[in-house]
Amino acid sequence: MMALTHGFMALAAAVFLLPVVGEYAGPAVLAAAFLGGLAPDADLVARHRKTLHFPVWFSVATLALSGLFLLTGLSALLILTVAVGAAALHSLSDVLGGSAEREPWNPVTENGVYNHVLGRWHRPRRYVRYSGAPEDFVVCLAFAAVAIGSGLTAPAVDRALIALVAFAGVYALCRKRLATIGAVAGSLVPTRLRAVLPAVSVEETETDGTTVDIRFGR
Known part of the structure; x- marks a missing residue:
């Protein structure tokens, strides 16, 4: 699923949470939810759905932080809890999408999301076939509307x-x-400028999923 789908999913969840905890942090809860929902996909430039996706550890951390917040009532702790919870929701829901590869509409792997505790990939369920699929946009639009x-x-x-x-x-x-x-866009760039633009390569393996390598100074 698109990073924005995850961001709006977490934001929609926070909308229902805010009336209960708004007295502690207010709009900061919504911001933490949206940014936390986006955050795991920062590993697009590393090992996608492995480097920053932690379906188990994010979930455990969310439960622990929730307990600490209930004991202390600290606003900062609530914001952190929401952000980590949004990252957990992102990591868990990625298993409902397609595989983590360059062309997931032509799947050749079963890499849904990596489970660091079990040391293996969970297979993708493909209810949303790939990031940017028509059904992905519909889901994104629905959560955004909420x-x-x-x-x-x-x-x-x-x-x-x-x-x-x-x-x-x-x-x-x-x-x-x-x-x-x-x-096409690259072919329109003057030859003199191509040397200073980043070179992007994509590598796919069964164990590490998709890795995007960006290098400057070609």
Whole structure:
């Protein structure tokens, strides 16, 4: 699933949590949820769905932090709990999507999300076939509608969220053509500038999933 789908999923969950804990942190809870939902996909430039995806440890940490918050009532602890919980939700829900590979619409692996405790990959269920699939955008739009329609975010924030939904829609439309679009865009870059642009390569293995390598100074 798209990182934005995970972000809006966590934000929608936080919308239902906010009336209960809003007195402690308010809008910071919503921000922590959205950013925490996005965070695991930072490993797109490492070992995707392995380096920063921890379905077990994030879940355990969320439970531990929740207990500490109930004991202390510290706002900062609540924000951390929400952020880690959103990362856990992201890591757990990735198993419902497609495989972690360059062209998941033509799957050749069964790498859904890596379980560091068991030391193996969980197989993808493919209810959402791949990041940017039409059904992925529908899920993203549904969760975004919950968040925006809640009335708990400021008008300026709502406009920013709507812009992100629009970006997700464009990404979904272009998803299968990104490699072609990138190649065409690269061919339009003057030769003198190509030497200073980053070179991107993608490596796929059964054990480490997809690794994106970005190098400068070609």
